[in-house]
Amino acid sequence: MKSALIADDHPVVCAAVTLLLKQEGFEQIYKVASGNEVLSMIREHQPDLVVLDLGLPGLDGLDVLNRIKSSGVRCRILVFTSQEPRFYQDRCMRAGAAAYVSKTNDLQHLHKAVQAVMAGYLYFVELPTSSVSLNSLQRSEKEMIEKLSNRELTILRYVAQGMKNMDIAVITNLSHKTVSTYKTRLTEKLNVESKVHLRDFAKRNDLI
Structure with missing residues (x-):
């Protein structure tokens, strides 16, 4: 069965x-x-x-x-x-x-x-390799996202959804302080002015 x-x-x-x-x-x-x-x-x-x-x-x-x-x-x-x-x-x-x-x-x-x-096979779509259709901002942000670790990308999505540090900490089994460190690191890696702008960045790139 x-x-x-x-x-x-x-x-x-x-x-x-x-x-x-x-x-x-x-x-x-x-x-x-x-x-x-x-x-x-x-x-x-x-x-x-x-x-x-x-x-x-x-x-x-x-x-x-x-x-x-x-x-x-x-x-x-x-x-x-x-x-x-x-x-x-x-x-x-x-x-x-x-x-x-x-x-x-x-x-x-x-x-x-x-x-x-x-049947024992893999099934993945073929993604476009050319970035000609992307403007310079889109190319730059795509490259920044690709450099994020899985944990950083996950926390970015949680932050963009409006979750509080304590809630993120509980879900990810991290300390409140570590989550705060991740958020600071994300603002630096994604070149945004503040944590508030992380949501705009995520929405702009279809992450939420």
């Missing part, structure tokens, strides 16, 4: 993915709406496939991927998210994901990704 875990906090998306997985022969489907629940659910149910959104409440999807990888738990992970693939696809691949599908694509892409992953 094939089983799957859907990690997504949007009911409509969960319903659509559930229907798709049933069409692909999955009989047992589990669901979680928070990143904090993913690893424990994988350990408990050992699903054949995990369909993971990156923009989860609680623990961020990138952190979820890294914790699954470091835990040694073996499972096929398909990232299904609205996050910009040019900033996230390679990171997810390095963190152990077997596929990356954008929610802006037709669901047929998700069908193909599920089939590929279950």
